[in-house]
Amino acid sequence: GLEIHHIEEPWGSDGWEKAHGIILILLGLSLPIGEGVAFSAGGLLVLVTLFRSRKLCWTCGRIPAFRPVFIGFTFYIVMGLLGYVLGMNIWLEPREIGLLGPLCLLPFVALSALVLPESWSVRALKAFLVSLAVATVFSLVFYALGDTLWATVDNIIGFFSAKMQLRVPGTERDLVVGGFFFHRLKMAHVLIFGIGPVLAFVLFAPKDNKAKSWCALLLLILFTGLIFTYTRAALAGLLMGLLALAFVLRRRFRWFFVCGCALGFVMLLSAPQVRHRLESIGQIQALEDRVRIWGYGVEMLDANPLGIGLANYPAEVERRYSADVKNKSLPRTYAHNLLLTAFVETGPLGGIAYVYCWVWILWTGLLFLKAGKRAQENTRRTSDLYVIGATALFFFVVLAVIGVLHDVLFHKPVALTFAAACGLLMAYRYRYRALVDVPKGPE
Numbered sequence: 001g002l003e004i005h006h007i008e009e010p011w012g013s014d015g016w017e018k019a020h021g022i023i024l025i026l027l028g029l030s031l032p033i034g035e036g037v038a039f040s041a042g043g044l045l046v047l048v049t050l051f052r053s054r055k056l057c058w059t060c061g062r063i064p065a066f067r068p069v070f071i072g073f074t075f076y077i078v079m080g081l082l083g084y085v086l087g088m089n090i091w092l093e094p095r096e097i098g099l100l101g102p103l104c105l106l107p108f109v110a111l112s113a114l115v116l117p118e119s120w121s122v123r124a125l126k127a128f129l130v131s132l133a134v135a136t137v138f139s140l141v142f143y144a145l146g147d148t149l150w151a152t153v154d155n156i157i158g159f160f161s162a163k164m165q166l167r168v169p170g171t172e173r174d175l176v177v178g179g180f181f182f183h184r185l186k187m188a189h190v191l192i193f194g195i196g197p198v199l200a201f202v203l204f205a206p207k208d209n210k211a212k213s214w215c216a217l218l219l220l221i222l223f224t225g226l227i228f229t230y231t232r233a234a235l236a237g238l239l240m241g242l243l244a245l246a247f248v249l250r251r252r253f254r255w256f257f258v259c260g261c262a263l264g265f266v267m268l269l270s271a272p273q274v275r276h277r278l279e280s281i282g283q284i285q286a287l288e289d290r291v292r293i294w295g296y297g298v299e300m301l302d303a304n305p306l307g308i309g310l311a312n313y314p315a316e317v318e319r320r321y322s323a324d325v326k327n328k329s330l331p332r333t334y335a336h337n338l339l340l341t342a343f344v345e346t347g348p349l350g351g352i353a354y355v356y357c358w359v360w361i362l363w364t365g366l367l368f369l370k371a372g373k374r375a376q377e378n379t380r381r382t383s384d385l386y387v388i389g390a391t392a393l394f395f396f397v398v399l400a401v402i403g404v405l406h407d408v409l410f411h412k413p414v415a416l417t418f419a420a421a422c423g424l425l426m427a428y429r430y431r432y433r434a435l436v437d438v439p440k441g442p443e
Contacts, residue, residue, distance in 0.1 A: 020048050021120035024112050028128035031420060032135045032190055033180050035412040042105045042416065049108045052115065065430035066110060069422070072357040073103070076342070079350030083307030086347070096311035102415035109423025114430060121424055125197065128420075132194040133218055135179040136225035139187065143177050143228055177228040181413055185406070188231035189414040192398050193421050195222050195238070200390035203245065203257075204372075205383050227274060235274075237401035239265065244397040248369060248390055290336060290405070296320050297335040300344050307347030334410055338403035358396070361422070364429050365392030371436040385435065388428050395421065
């Protein structure tokens with residue numbers, strides 16, 4: 001593999017290292033604030049990474065931990081571009097290709113986390129969690145004062161987001177937790193990236209770690225914020241993610257954890273609005289809309305088996321929707337299913353490459369968990385293996401559930417946070433390669 005020990009800088013590595021680390025922290029701090037500031041911080045990170053490690057940036061495919069994602073994502077993009085030719089389609093919506101922009105940040109976060117000391121990655125994660133907690137508390141206060149603030153909010157919210165995404169679905173005035181995005185779906189899905197590592201730390205960090213009590217408080221804040229986004233898919237994904245983590249725990253703790261989750265779920269159902277949102281999952285209208293959306297996606301795949309080309313889905317589906325008045329209420333975006341969108345746009349080969357990138361997250365999480373189980377001593381490194389593995393497993397399960405029901409990565413703040421999280425995971429996969437490497441399977 002490609003060994004990375006240090007970067008030679010003629011101007012003095014300490015000064016540039018500090019600047020690089022501060023920019024990485026700024027990225028973490030900006031992700032829960034808004035896509036504008038996050039893109040700015042991401043752009044600075046790209047520039048400083050290219051400047052400090054310009055040779056290394058062209059060797060991503062040689063780094064073992066990067067290779068699976070690099071190959072899979074590149075193949076997915078290539079097949080999507082070939083879809084314009086093989087599927088006899090033109091580039092219908094050039095602006096939609098910008099939705100893939102956030103994912104291009106992934107290798108630069110990974111490289112930054114590798115070439116900088118590990119402490120900078122930890123600080124960036126802490127900055128993200130603090131910023132996310134502030135956004136959640138702000139939004140909870142906003143939620144509590146909804147009736148008082150409504151007259152002002154109704155006039156200005158359109159400048160920040162779609163008004164309907166700051167209301168409880170089916171109501172006219174009831175506000176929800178939307179963070180600084182003023183958008184319940186974006187906030188709910190970004191909260192998942194905060195809940196994952198904090199929950200894993202609370203469950204697997206050593207008992208004497210003083211930070212566990214603070215993390216428990218932070219977890220309570222993030223959980224509360226997620227509940228009051230009233231986002232059904234995120235709540236369903238959270239439940240599946242908690243069940244997945246239950247199987248990782250030791251048997252003597254597993255049933256306590258499951259019972260605690262069950263008690264929390266019962267308390268959750270005691271809130272009328274939350275219960276109503278969860279019950280609406282089974283409503284005929286909601287199911288019919290999803291089935292109709294997916295049906296159009298399957299029709300498009302059948303008509304264009306080689307793919308319609310990257311970012312062509314909205315324009316192509318608009319043509320089909322306009323032929324039937326019943327589709328007036330359907331969203332003119334993507335398939336509300338990440339896999340279906342990938343297969344329709346890039347064909348079967350591109351879709352398989354896309355799935356492979358997702359499976360890599362699951363495989364990496366399982367490798368870390370197995371490495372933690374193999375460890376003979378209960379050291380800090382052992383707990384780190386469990387925390388990283390449990391976080392990756394949680395991300396995969398929750399995002400897989402949400403991704404089946406939502407266009408989760410087509411929201412730019414969510415895609416930026418996803419890219420940053422995967423970049424850190426790739427870096428840790430390389431840092432811990434001596435402990436997690438196994439003879440078979442993806443690296």
